[in-house]
Amino acid sequence: MGKRVRMEALGFDTPLRVEAFEPPADPGAGRVLIKVEACGVCFRDLIDRSGRFPFVALPVTPGHETVGRIIAVGEGVTAWKVGDRVGTMHRDSCGTCVACKAGQTSQCDAAAWVFGLMADGGYATHVVSPELGLYALPDDLEPSLAAVLHCTFGTAYRGLMHHAPIGPGTRLLVTGANGGVGAAAVQLGLRMGAEVVAVVRNAEQVDFVTGLGAHRVIVDAGGSFHKQLGAWRADVALDCVGQPTFNATMRSLRVGGGMTVIGNVVQESVSLNLGFLIVSSIKLVGSSGATAADMRGVLALHRERPLSSNVERTLPLEEAEQAHQAIRAGGLRGRLVLVPNEG
Numbered sequence: 001m002g003k004r005v006r007m008e009a010l011g012f013d014t015p016l017r018v019e020a021f022e023p024p025a026d027p028g029a030g031r032v033l034i035k036v037e038a039c040g041v042c043f044r045d046l047i048d049r050s051g052r053f054p055f056v057a058l059p060v061t062p063g064h065e066t067v068g069r070i071i072a073v074g075e076g077v078t079a080w081k082v083g084d085r086v087g088t089m090h091r092d093s094c095g096t097c098v099a100c101k102a103g104q105t106s107q108c109d110a111a112a113w114v115f116g117l118m119a120d121g122g123y124a125t126h127v128v129s130p131e132l133g134l135y136a137l138p139d140d141l142e143p144s145l146a147a148v149l150h151c152t153f154g155t156a157y158r159g160l161m162h163h164a165p166i167g168p169g170t171r172l173l174v175t176g177a178n179g180g181v182g183a184a185a186v187q188l189g190l191r192m193g194a195e196v197v198a199v200v201r202n203a204e205q206v207d208f209v210t211g212l213g214a215h216r217v218i219v220d221a222g223g224s225f226h227k228q229l230g231a232w233r234a235d236v237a238l239d240c241v242g243q244p245t246f247n248a249t250m251r252s253l254r255v256g257g258g259m260t261v262i263g264n265v266v267q268e269s270v271s272l273n274l275g276f277l278i279v280s281s282i283k284l285v286g287s288s289g290a291t292a293a294d295m296r297g298v299l300a301l302h303r304e305r306p307l308s309s310n311v312e313r314t315l316p317l318e319e320a321e322q323a324h325q326a327i328r329a330g331g332l333r334g335r336l337v338l339v340p341n342e343g
Contacts, residue, residue, distance in 0.1 A: 003340070004124035005320040008059045010051035012328070016062070016123075016321040023126035025072065030131050032080055033072040034088075038314070039122030040065030040148040041323045041336040042180070043265070048117055049324065052267070057118050062320075063338070064090050064115035066122030067137060067146035077131045085137045087150050088115055088122060090289045092133035105132070106158065106289035122147075123320050125340040135292040138299065144337045145309035148180065152335070153298045153307060154290030155262055156185035156238065160192070161294065162285045163236045163258035168193035171232065173252050175222075176240035176263055177214065178205040180335050183310050185238045186212045191301045197234065199225050199245065208333065212308070226251040233257065243268045250282060258283040310334040 002023045005016050027033040045062045047053070066088040070080050080086065092113040093105035100108050113130050115121040120128070137146050159181075160166055172189040176182040177198030189196045190213045198214040200206060206217045218225045222244035233254035239245055240263040247270075250259055259282060277284065290298075301307070312334030315323055323336045 002125035003317060004061045004120065004126075005063075005317055005338075006059050007049060007062055010049060010056065010058070012049065012324070016324065018318050018320070021124075024128065027072055027074045027128045029075040030077060031074045031128050032070045032077060032086075032131060032134070034066070034068040034086065034127050034129060035071045036066055036068040036122055036125055036127055036340050038067050038143040038147040038340075039063040039124075039338045040144075040151060041315075041320070041327065041338060042148075042151055043327060044151075045116060046324060046327055053117060055118060060116065060118075061120035061123050061127075062116040063121030063123040063127075064088060065147050065151045066115070066127055067143055067149075068122075068127070071126075079131050080134065085139055085146075086129075086134040087137050087146060087295070088127070088129055089133055089135060089150055089154075089292070090115065092130040095132055103291065103293060105291045106294075123317060123338055125317075135295040141302075142309075143339070144311040144314060144335075145307070147337050148309055148311070148335050149298065150290055150295060152180040152184040152309075153188065154295050155288065156181050156188055157298050157301075158290040158294045159238050159260040159262045159287040160185065160188060160236065161297075162260050162287055163283070166192045166194050166236060170194040171235045171254075172196045173199070173234035173237040173249065174214075174240065175199045175225075175238070175245040175249055176265075177209045177212075177217070178333075179240055179263075180310070181262060182238075182240040183209070183212055184307070185240065186214050187307050188298070188301060190214075191305055194236075197229070197232070208310075220248075223248055236260075239263055241265055243270050246270045247273070250276065250280075250284075253280065253282055256281045256283075258285070260285050260287050262287050311337050313337075314339045316340070
C-alpha cells in the first residue's frame with residue numbers, strides 16, 4: 001500500500017489531503033512504475049492549483065519534480081529496466097513529431113502526460129510515468145538535488161542554450177537570481193565561463209547570490225536595474241521573473257543580444273516596445289522544460305564542479321499543504337522537497 005497527496009479543487013480553500021492507494025502492479029504498456037525518493041515543491045505547483053491552466057484533471061496528485069527508482073516496467077518498454085534511477089520531466093513526448101525527431105522533445109506538440117496537471121505527479125510514494133517522460137540519474141546524486149534538478153537547472157540550461165555558445169567573455173544577466181531557476185542559471189553560467197550579473201529584489205538576498213559566485217548583484221524591485229549597469233551590457237539575459245523585469249532586462253542587452261524568458265510570476269501582460277526590439281536587433285525567445293540531452297549537459301557540468309540545490313528543508317507528504325502555504329507566504333531562502341518516508 002502506498003500513499004499520495006490529492007488536490008480535489010482549484011484554489012486554496014480546499015486543503016491538499018493525503019490518502020492511501022494501491023500502486024498498480026502493471027503500470028501499463030509503454031509505462032513504468034517508480035518508487036519515489038523525493039519530489040520538489042515548485043512555485044508552478046501553486047500556479048497549477050490557482051487554476052491558471054484550463055486543463056487540470058481533478059482530482060490529481062501534484063508534483064513534476066520527482067526522483068526515484070523503477071520497480072516495474074510495462075509491455076513494450078525498452079529504454080528502462082527495473083532498478084534504474086530516473087527523474088521526471090515536466091511531461092512526456094511522442095517521439096515521432098517534427099520537434100521530437102529534431103531532438104526538441106520539450107516542444108512536442110502531441111505530449112499529453114503532464115505531471116501534476118493531466119496525470120498524477122510525484123507527491124506520492126509511487127508514480128507512473130510514460131517511458132518518454134524520464135531521464136537517467138546517477139546513483140550517487142543526493143535525492144533533494146536530484147528531485148529539483150530538471151525544473152531548476154534543466155530549465156535554466158535550456159534557456160541559456162538558446163543563445164549558445166556561452167563561454168569565457170560572455171556577459172550574462174540573470175533576473176530573479178535568488179529563486180530556484182535563477183540560482184541555477186547563475187551557477188551554470190559561471191561553470192560555462194561567463195561573467196554573471198544577478199538581479200534580486202531585496203538586499204537580504206545579496207549574500208546568498210554572492211555566495212553562488214555572481215560577479216555582481218544588483219538590488220532592484222524590477223523596473224530600473226538597467227540604469228545601474230553603467231556601460232556594461234549583457235550578451236545574454238535570462239529573465240526568470242516576467243512582466244516586472246521584462247523591459248529592464250531587454251534594455252540591459254547589447255545590440256544583437258539574446259534574451260530568454262522563462263518566468264511568469266504575475267498575470268499582468270507585458271508592454272513591448274517593438275521599436276527598441278527592432279533597432280537593437282534583440283533575439284527574444286520563450287523557453288520551458290528541458291530534454292534528456294539537456295539533462296546530460298547539466299550532469300556533465302555537475303561532475304566537473306558540483307552544483308548546489310539550495311534546498312531549505314525536506315518535509316513528509318503529510319505536510320504538502322503547509323509547503324504550499326509557506327511558498328504562498330514568501331520569504332523562503334531555498335526549495336522545499338517532499339520525502340515520502342520522512343516523518
